[in-house]
Amino acid sequence: MSGFKPQDSNAHLLWYIGSGVALVIAIVVSLIQGLGLGRSAQVNLRALSDGFFVAGVLVCGVGLLMLIDTTGFFDMLLYGLQGLWHRLTPFLHPKGQEAFYDFKTARASRRGKTRWELVLVGVGCFLIAGIFLIFYYM
Secondary structure, three states: OOOOOHHHHHHHHHHHHHHHHHHHHHHHHHHHOOOOOOOOHHHHHHHHHHHHHHHHHHHHHHHHHHHHHOOOOOHHHHHHHHHHHHHHOOOOOOOOOOOHHHHHHHHHHHOOOOOOHHHHHHHHHHHHHHHHHHHHHO
């Protein structure tokens, strides 16, 4: 395994955590929508479709925000929020705020690689929701 790097284990961890969170969200939403043993198959399929769709929206949305963050898109917003925080708490930051260029280069040096895991977990939830929806209409 010459291509194995320590960061690969983090990718697997993100897959597992994302899938687990999506599954928990899907089950909770499905139970709220009426999933149960005494229910008809029609009601259970609708509830499962709704649950996996909501899980897909949430997990895919978080994944897309993480993906966009790796491009530096939110740097200006974070710099503005940091400036506001420094103005509200001058006793904690006597030097004031650093220059935007310094802030941007520091963020760029800490920025990780592009992460697609959560987006793909969300898309998988959409596919599962679609399968349950197909069975619902049969």
